[in-house]
Amino acid sequence: MTMREIVAGLHAELVRYNLVAWTAGNVSGRIPGEDLFVIKPSGVSYDELTPRNMVVCDLDGNLVEGEHSPSSDTAAHAYVYRNMPDVGGVVHTHSTYASAWAARGEAIPCVLTAMADEFGGEIPIGPFALIGDDSIGQGIVETLKGHRSKAVLMRNHGVFSIGKDAKAAVKAAVMCEDVARTVHVARQLGEPLPIPQDDIDRLYDRYQNVYGQRSPR
Amino acid sequence: MTMREIVAGLHAELVRYNLVAWTAGNVSGRIPGEDLFVIKPSGVSYDELTPRNMVVCDLDGNLVEGEHSPSSDTAAHAYVYRNMPDVGGVVHTHSTYASAWAARGEAIPCVLTAMADEFGGEIPIGPFALIGDDSIGQGIVETLKGHRSKAVLMRNHGVFSIGKDAKAAVKAAVMCEDVARTVHVARQLGEPLPIPQDDIDRLYDRYQNVYGQRSPR
Amino acid sequence: MTMREIVAGLHAELVRYNLVAWTAGNVSGRIPGEDLFVIKPSGVSYDELTPRNMVVCDLDGNLVEGEHSPSSDTAAHAYVYRNMPDVGGVVHTHSTYASAWAARGEAIPCVLTAMADEFGGEIPIGPFALIGDDSIGQGIVETLKGHRSKAVLMRNHGVFSIGKDAKAAVKAAVMCEDVARTVHVARQLGEPLPIPQDDIDRLYDRYQNVYGQRSPR
Amino acid sequence: MTMREIVAGLHAELVRYNLVAWTAGNVSGRIPGEDLFVIKPSGVSYDELTPRNMVVCDLDGNLVEGEHSPSSDTAAHAYVYRNMPDVGGVVHTHSTYASAWAARGEAIPCVLTAMADEFGGEIPIGPFALIGDDSIGQGIVETLKGHRSKAVLMRNHGVFSIGKDAKAAVKAAVMCEDVARTVHVARQLGEPLPIPQDDIDRLYDRYQNVYGQRSPR
Numbered sequence: 001m002t003m004r005e006i007v008a009g010l011h012a013e014l015v016r017y018n019l020v021a022w023t024a025g026n027v028s029g030r031i032p033g034e035d036l037f038v039i040k041p042s043g044v045s046y047d048e049l050t051p052r053n054m055v056v057c058d059l060d061g062n063l064v065e066g067e068h069s070p071s072s073d074t075a076a077h078a079y080v081y082r083n084m085p086d087v088g089g090v091v092h093t094h095s096t097y098a099s100a101w102a103a104r105g106e107a108i109p110c111v112l113t114a115m116a117d118e119f120g121g122e123i124p125i126g127p128f129a130l131i132g133d134d135s136i137g138q139g140i141v142e143t144l145k146g147h148r149s150k151a152v153l154m155r156n157h158g159v160f161s162i163g164k165d166a167k168a169a170v171k172a173a174v175m176c177e178d179v180a181r182t183v184h185v186a187r188q189l190g191e192p193l194p195i196p197q198d199d200i201d202r203l204y205d206r207y208q209n210v211y212g213q214r215s216p217r
Numbered sequence: 218m219t220m221r222e223i224v225a226g227l228h229a230e231l232v233r234y235n236l237v238a239w240t241a242g243n244v245s246g247r248i249p250g251e252d253l254f255v256i257k258p259s260g261v262s263y264d265e266l267t268p269r270n271m272v273v274c275d276l277d278g279n280l281v282e283g284e285h286s287p288s289s290d291t292a293a294h295a296y297v298y299r300n301m302p303d304v305g306g307v308v309h310t311h312s313t314y315a316s317a318w319a320a321r322g323e324a325i326p327c328v329l330t331a332m333a334d335e336f337g338g339e340i341p342i343g344p345f346a347l348i349g350d351d352s353i354g355q356g357i358v359e360t361l362k363g364h365r366s367k368a369v370l371m372r373n374h375g376v377f378s379i380g381k382d383a384k385a386a387v388k389a390a391v392m393c394e395d396v397a398r399t400v401h402v403a404r405q406l407g408e409p410l411p412i413p414q415d416d417i418d419r420l421y422d423r424y425q426n427v428y429g430q431r432s433p434r
Numbered sequence: 435m436t437m438r439e440i441v442a443g444l445h446a447e448l449v450r451y452n453l454v455a456w457t458a459g460n461v462s463g464r465i466p467g468e469d470l471f472v473i474k475p476s477g478v479s480y481d482e483l484t485p486r487n488m489v490v491c492d493l494d495g496n497l498v499e500g501e502h503s504p505s506s507d508t509a510a511h512a513y514v515y516r517n518m519p520d521v522g523g524v525v526h527t528h529s530t531y532a533s534a535w536a537a538r539g540e541a542i543p544c545v546l547t548a549m550a551d552e553f554g555g556e557i558p559i560g561p562f563a564l565i566g567d568d569s570i571g572q573g574i575v576e577t578l579k580g581h582r583s584k585a586v587l588m589r590n591h592g593v594f595s596i597g598k599d600a601k602a603a604v605k606a607a608v609m610c611e612d613v614a615r616t617v618h619v620a621r622q623l624g625e626p627l628p629i630p631q632d633d634i635d636r637l638y639d640r641y642q643n644v645y646g647q648r649s650p651r
Numbered sequence: 652m653t654m655r656e657i658v659a660g661l662h663a664e665l666v667r668y669n670l671v672a673w674t675a676g677n678v679s680g681r682i683p684g685e686d687l688f689v690i691k692p693s694g695v696s697y698d699e700l701t702p703r704n705m706v707v708c709d710l711d712g713n714l715v716e717g718e719h720s721p722s723s724d725t726a727a728h729a730y731v732y733r734n735m736p737d738v739g740g741v742v743h744t745h746s747t748y749a750s751a752w753a754a755r756g757e758a759i760p761c762v763l764t765a766m767a768d769e770f771g772g773e774i775p776i777g778p779f780a781l782i783g784d785d786s787i788g789q790g791i792v793e794t795l796k797g798h799r800s801k802a803v804l805m806r807n808h809g810v811f812s813i814g815k816d817a818k819a820a821v822k823a824a825v826m827c828e829d830v831a832r833t834v835h836v837a838r839q840l841g842e843p844l845p846i847p848q849d850d851i852d853r854l855y856d857r858y859q860n861v862y863g864q865r866s867p868r
Contacts, residue, residue, distance in 0.1 A: 017672065021234065021395040022388055024331060094331050096399050103328050103403035105410045111754050113782070113808045114675060114745050128412075130419060131330070156412050157330045171673055178672040178745070185751035187406055189838055192754040195779075195807050202781060238451065238612040239605055241548060311548050311612070317619035320545050320626040345629075347636060348547070373629050374547045404623055455668065455829040456822055458765060528765050528829070534836035537762050537843040562846075564853060565764070590846050591764045621840055 003029050003166075004051040007038045010170045014093060015046050017174045025093040026071040029166030030081055032088070035059045037081055041068030072131065079137020080162060084145065089166030091173040094158035097180035098123075102153035108183050110200055111192035115179045120148030120204035123176060128155040136160075148204060151176040220246050220383075221268040224255045227387045231310060232263050234391045242310040243288040246383030247298055249305070252276045254298055258285030289348065296354020297379060301362065306383030308390040311375035314397035315340075319370035325400050327417055328409035332396045337365030337421035340393060345372040353377075365421060368393040437463050437600075438485040441472045444604045448527060449480050451608045459527040460505040463600030464515055466522070469493045471515055475502030506565065513571020514596060518579065523600030525607040528592035531614035532557075536587035542617050544634055545626035549613045554582030554638035557610060562589040570594075582638060585610040654680050654817075655702040658689045661821045665744060666697050668825045676744040677722040680817030681732055683739070686710045688732055692719030723782065730788020731813060735796065740817030742824040745809035748831035749774075753804035759834050761851055762843035766830045771799030771855035774827060779806040787811075799855060802827040 001009075007029045014020045014027065023046070028039035038054050055066030061078035063070055071077075077090045101108050101123075108123040110116055115123075126143040129135035140160045143152045150172040151161040159176055163169035186192040218226075224246045231237045231244065240263070245256035255271050272283030278295035280287055288294075294307045318325050318340075325340040327333055332340075343360040346352035357377045360369045367389040368378040376393055380386035403409040435443075441463045448454045448461065457480070462473035472488050489500030495512035497504055505511075511524045535542050535557075542557040544550055549557075560577040563569035574594045577586045584606040585595040593610055597603035620626040652660075658680045665671045665678065674697070679690035689705050706717030712729035714721055722728075728741045752759050752774075759774040761767055766774075777794040780786035791811045794803045801823040802812040810827055814820035837843040846854075 022391050024392075024395075094329070094395070094399070096395075096402055099329065099399045100402035100406075103400065103409040104407050106407070111807055112745070112750065128410075128416075130416060132419075132423060156328055156410060174673050178675075178747075182745070182747050182750045183754065184402065184406065185747055185835065186754035189751075189835065190755050190757070193756045193779075193807060199779075199781060202783075206783060239608050241609075241612075311546070311616070313612075313616050313619055316546065316616045317623075317626075320617065320620035321624050322627045323624070345627075345633075347633060349636075349640060373545055373627060401619065401623065456825050458826075458829075528763070528833070530829075530833050530836055533763065533833045534840075537834065537837035538841050539844045540841070562844075562850075564850060566853075566857060590762055590844060618836065618840065 002051065003031050003038045004054045004056075007040070007166055008049050008051045008054050010166055011040060011046050011049050013170050013174065014091075017177065019093040019095040019173060019177055020046070021094070025095075026073055026077075026091070027166055027170060028071075028074075028077045028090050030088045031056070036064060037077065037090075039074055039077055040071045041066065042071050044068060073136075075131075075134065076136040076140060076160065079134050080140055080160075083137070083141045084162065086164065087162045087169075089163045089169035091161045091163075091166075091169040092158065093173055093177070095173070095177040095180070097184050098151075098153055098159045098177050099157070100184065101125075101180055102158060103156055105155050107153070108180055109192070109194075111183055111186065111195060112179055113195070113203055114175070115183075116195060116200040116203035117207035118172070118175045119150065119179070120208075121200055123149050123151050123153060123179070126152040126154045126160075128157075219268065220248050220255045221271045221273075224257070224383055225266050225268045225271050227383055228257060228263050228266050230387050230391065231308075234394065236310040236312040236390060236394055237263070238311070242312075243290055243294075243308070244383055244387060245288075245291075245294045245307050247305045248273070253281060254294065256291055256294055257288045258283065259288050261285060290353075292348075292351065293353040293357060293377065296351050297357055297377075300354070300358045301379065303381065304379045304386075306380045306386035308378045308380075308383075308386040309375065310390055310394070312390070312394040312397070314401050315368075315370055315376045315394050316374070317401065318342075318397055319375060320373055322372050324370070325397055326409070326411075328400055328403065328412060329396055330412070330420055331392070332400075333412060333417040333420035334424035335389070335392045336368065336396070337425075338417055340366050340368050340370060340396070343369040343371045343377075345374070436485065437465050437472045438488045438490075441474070441600055442483050442485045442488050444600055445474060445480050445483050447604050447608065448525075451611065453527040453529040453607060453611055454480070455528070459529075460507055460511075460525070461600055461604060462505075462508075462511045462524045464522045465490070470498060471511065471524075473508055473511055474505045475500065476505050478502060507570075509565075509568065510570040510574060510594065513568050514574055514594075517571070517575045518596065520598065521596045521603075523597045523603035525595045525597075525600075525603040526592065527607055527611070529607070529611040529614070531618050532585075532587055532593045532611050533591070534618065535559075535614055536592060537590055539589050541587070542614055543626070543628075545617055545620065545629060546613055547629070547637055548609070549617075550629060550634040550637035551641035552606070552609045553585065553613070554642075555634055557583050557585050557587060557613070560586040560588045560594075562591070653702065654682050654689045655705045655707075658691070658817055659700050659702045659705050661817055662691060662697050662700050664821050664825065665742075668828065670744040670746040670824060670828055671697070672745070676746075677724055677728075677742070678817055678821060679722075679725075679728045679741045681739045682707070687715060688728065688741075690725055690728055691722045692717065693722050695719060724787075726782075726785065727787040727791060727811065730785050731791055731811075734788070734792045735813065737815065738813045738820075740814045740820035742812045742814075742817075742820040743809065744824055744828070746824070746828040746831070748835050749802075749804055749810045749828050750808070751835065752776075752831055753809060754807055756806050758804070759831055760843070760845075762834055762837065762846060763830055764846070764854055765826070766834075767846060767851040767854035768858035769823070769826045770801065770830070771859075772851055774800050774802050774804060774830070777803040777805045777811075779808070
């Protein structure tokens with residue numbers, strides 16, 4: 001599959017898991033071996049996305065190929081690719097529960113084993129940042145560089161997630177909303193029990209290593 | 218596409234985004250250059266809507282064309298078209314979270330960047346008004362005229378949204394429920410952080426101008 | 435359409451509106467001019483319902499026609515048909531929000547115009563009653579006879595709704611869950627504003643009469 | 652149908668009832684008359700599951716047949732089959748509401764007649780246990796052996812459910828999430844009314860015996 005096909009197809013997962021309303025969410029994927037990435041065109045509905053109408057940008061976010069304008073979040077994606085060379089995919093959503101934690105500026109505490117597996121601890125809060133320059137990209141990179149979590153809750157905004165490729169970034173976005181919702185629901189009726197840091201570390205190590213060695217698809 | 222096709226088709230978005238139960242929600246679109254609008258027929262289920270069974274009304278809400286009665290909310294749509302000449306589309310729903318804010322008579326505070334983009338501030342509350350005369354239409358127009366928000370929460374009732382055309386009004390209805398839900402969820406566990414008015418203004422200006430110039434579909 | 439076709443088809447609405455899990459919910463319809471009604475077979479999944487596998491019972495709940503056993507709630511449906519001659523349809527669900535009000539034994543207050551339209555006031559609580567004899571049927575009839583509401587929340591159990599025919603009873607079940615959810619959500623963050631009794635009366639009269647005369651489908 | 656077909660097909664129910672995100676949930680079924688069970692392969696998405704890519708394990712959890720690795724939860728399934736000879740099916744999910752009760756370490760109280768029918772009382776909490784040895788399996792068996800409930804909420808983790816066959820275990824997982832959600836919603840606005848133990852016993856006996864004798868599908 002070409003990167004255009006992969007990125008176009010992965011948007012269907014954002015729809016399937018109810019992470020997006022109207023056109024407010026986007027996936028991008030780095031083209032291996034080139035300083036380019038494929039991203040959603042701006043303002044096109046998910047039903048109308050095809051490999052053909054995807055757009056290609058360089059790492060400064062300039063349009064290189066495509067008939068539509070790139071997503072209005074392109075500068076943030078580009079900043080991440082420029083500054084995190086191991087990142088092969090970026091996803092942005094305003095998914096409900098994650099954005100609600102972001103609106104309060106509260107990190108999601110790690111009280112579920114699935115969260116320890118996937119995120120290795122809490123999902124952190126990034127700064128409040130306006131669109132229009134590199135502020136959002138900087139906020140993402142400063143928060144996620146060196147952090148186990150592959151997702152960041154940008155204050156009063158929404159989620160950015162990263163991964164070794166576009167599919168891994170989509171998985172992180174899906175899991176982020178899933179745990180954001182479960183921990184929210186748990187907290188509505190009391191305080192979730194903490195998981196000791198040692199156990200979080202063991203779960204994370206195992207999931208990233210043992211589980212990873214089985215190369216799950 | 219004819220206005221009948223557009224309006225019939227847009228009702229599917231109300232269903233897709235879970236804004237309506239049974240037959241309780243409707244879209245209308247002004248016919249460009251004529252003092253007429255197309256609206257949903259009364260009591261017909263969303264599965265059975267076709268361009269053919271849409272009805273056409275004049276700006277006093279009188280049936281001009283169609284075999285069915287127009288939606289019982291037609292008078293409110295007509296009042297908006299008569300009094301807001303720039304409005305080309307109107308949508309009414311009882312979507313859950315927006316209607317819950319309406320039941321408490323509370324405006325939705327602007328604590329999300331997506332809300333600043335789309336609504337330019339809070340989503341306001343309109344008066345309590347009974348169906349049967351122009352009270353609902355008046356309440357909508359008095360609340361929205363000169364307001365940035367394209368949606369109003371009618372007290373103890375539901376949402377009316379407007380737009381330059383029917384699709385824009387549907388987008389406003391979808392985004393209204395989306396932010397109503399996210400801000401509700403945020404408030405369930407504490408107080409969302411405010412966004413400074415200056416930043417709201419910057420986000421709104423950019424979205425309406427810069428983003429708009431790209432003419433997103 | 436035969437009553438078997440109508441009743442089989444209406445179960446799809448319970449699924450569409452998420453009112454049922456697994457096989458826990460059923461629709462019945464009285465056969466006009468006969469002391470018989472059609473009801474869902476017991477334990478058959480909604481995917482497998484066909485006009486053919488519907489069962490026919492007499493007004494004592496005895497199986498008259500059909501290869502499967504009738505729904506385990508048949509005695510309650512039969513009791514309603516015996517004691518409320520104007521009722522042509524009965525629906526039973528454990529829909530989430532309505533059942534939550536039922537678990538607390540709290541009637542749903544009428545704080546939405548859609549609720550005034552459809553139910554004419556609060557949705558009342560019926561008694562706690564065990565399955566196995568006429569207790570449930572008696573509780574439904576005692577609560578709904580002479581009441582405007584077409585739905586009753588049976589304590590610690592779920593919803594029974596009635597209508598002039600099976601489709602009207604399904605509509606009442608759908609609207610009951612819809613308002614149960616919206617009023618629940620409204621109450622989570624404060625107290626909904628009351629609607630004056632006079633206005634509730636006006637809305638109810640209009641919806642039942644004016645709206646009804648248009649014979650909506 | 653072969654056990655591979657049954658187990659592959661039942662995963663669609665986990666998706667339909669929104670019990671799973673991405674690949675996080677699995678069903679297994681014991682092969683009658685053999686010390687083997689069929690289980691989901693690890694990391695394969697629900698869309699791609701077929702009878703062919705299911706895997707077969709022995710009761711120690713060793714792969715006996717199949718091209719993929721078995722689910723990372725296989726050791727827990729295997730422990731249950733080894734120690735509960737009457738169990739013919741096991742299901743594991745991180746369904747939202749059940750996992751939220753599990754995160755607080757709170758059993759779900761029996762305040763709904765559907766819960767008395769299906770679970771015969773509360774749904775209990777199992778211990779916190781790490782993946783990697785028999786701890787999870789032991790926790791499940793110690794909690795459910797001799798208990799009426801067919802589901803256990805593993806602390807800070809999720810749900811395991813059992814049944815006489817794989818379909819019954821899936822039903823228990825679906826009903827567990829359904830009652831977890833309804834009781835959660837009920838508790839959000841006050842205290843649900845208790846059901847006397849006598850009545851719980853009567854409902855449970857009737858559902859397991861009378862209802863069971865009708866052999867519902």
